Amino acid sequence: MLPKTIIRHISQFAGVRDAAKYVPRRALLYVPASNQKMLDKVPMMQADSVVLELEDGVALTAKADARVRAAAALDKLPYHTLACQELGLRVNSVSSGLLEDDIIAVSKAEKLPQAFMIPKVDCPEDLVTIYNIFREHYGDERITNTNTRLVIWIESARALLDMPRIVSSTLNLHKQAGFFKLDAVVFGSDDFCADIGATRSSHGTETLFARQKFVTCCKAFQLQAIDSVYIDIKDLDGLRRQSAEGWQWGFTGKQVIHPSQVSVVQEQFLPPKDRIEWAQELVHAYSEHEALGKGAFQFRGQMIDRPLLLQALNIIQLVERVQN
Structure with missing residues (x-):
């Protein structure tokens, strides 16, 4: 050392x-906050980044319950003894109209997550809204005295093409506001494919251009780049191949949707x-x-x-x- x-x-x-x-964020594992059994397993999860999920992994009818459970988990979980490197919280997007309700609920917890994670950031104006909502419900003093990081998702054609401006604006907002430094960006491949009308495949050729443009932009701003989900949880060989490819391209890590994927991904990104x-x-x-x-x-x-x-x-x- x-x-x-x-x-x-x-x-x-x-x-x-x-x-x-x-x-380190070699594997970013989602845990639906509506599922108490999964929440109870968080202390043992060995993914680098474990994400309490309020967005796509939670049904609309379960959002309110998930918010309450997420806030309780933030106060209950002993951060210093967790097996993971980071405990994050992914809220809903600005465009969903659910973001402020999320923040109102989770701000009742005494502890903040180690990273706030914001999906579907489509334009710099989204970030202004995000920072204003956090400031209103947390208060300047509470959030400026924290090391909580910010992680955002790029998930549309518009966002990908405007990514340099989005990232630059986010970094400038941090300098002005004094809280939530942008640390990583995640590529949301499924929503991106839906946005452009592409068909998802195990080889991922439909996102080849997008992934390479995405990782280039992240590294231009010295940010971690988190690669797309591999959706076939039973195909560990395919996951290993795509993880190795991502590491060779310069990605920092990869999103995972099942605990069985964690060790494969983290081995390839070491x-x-x-x-x-x-x-x-x-x-x-x-x-x-x-x-x-x-x-x-x-x-x-x-x-x-x-x-x-x-x-x-x-x-x-x-x-x-x-x-x-």
Whole structure:
């Protein structure tokens, strides 16, 4: 394990402010808040990010009950002893007309989730509405003194094409408001396919362009990119193939809809041993060159620049958090 001083120094060079608070999200597992049996199993769930679900996984007739159960779970669950790395809460979208009811209910809990997750963000104006609703029902003092992150979903053709403006606006809103820093973006493949009239397939060729554009935009803003759901929960080989593909493309992790998918996904999104060694050796080499007052240098035949250091830093932080 590398000294924290080296991690902080490289983070400053790479432009990363919250390196010590890196949250791995290899697998993002949904738990319907209307299902108490599933909620009771949350402490043992080993997905990196466990999401209490109020949106698509909850029937309209069960929304009110799910809100009450979610608020109770936030106060009951001991965050520091959970098997997961993060406990998130996904509320309903602005366009659904249900978002404010969600926030009114969950704001009654004393504790906030470690991440608020907002689906179907279609335009920058949605984010203004979201921040205003949170400020109204939580109050500035309560939400500005928290480390709760923000995760948003891109799920339509309009949102994908406008994604740079959406992300940029969200980051600017955080600077102005002082709460809920955007940390990750999720690609909602099923709603995207419905929006463009595409037919879902196990190989995912219908979302090839969208996924590649999506991950490129996320990484342009140094954000985690969470890949689409693999809908056939019995086809673990297909899940493994698509997860490996996603990791090779630069995705941070993948959404999962069943606990049986978690271990397969998280294994594929953990860098191989040789890649981990590359990252550790690169960081050591950079630290040694800095100590000698040297500037640019070569490492394994490559000139080392900021993007490569950022890649190495992400790998090291992921491995250390998972091991801990």
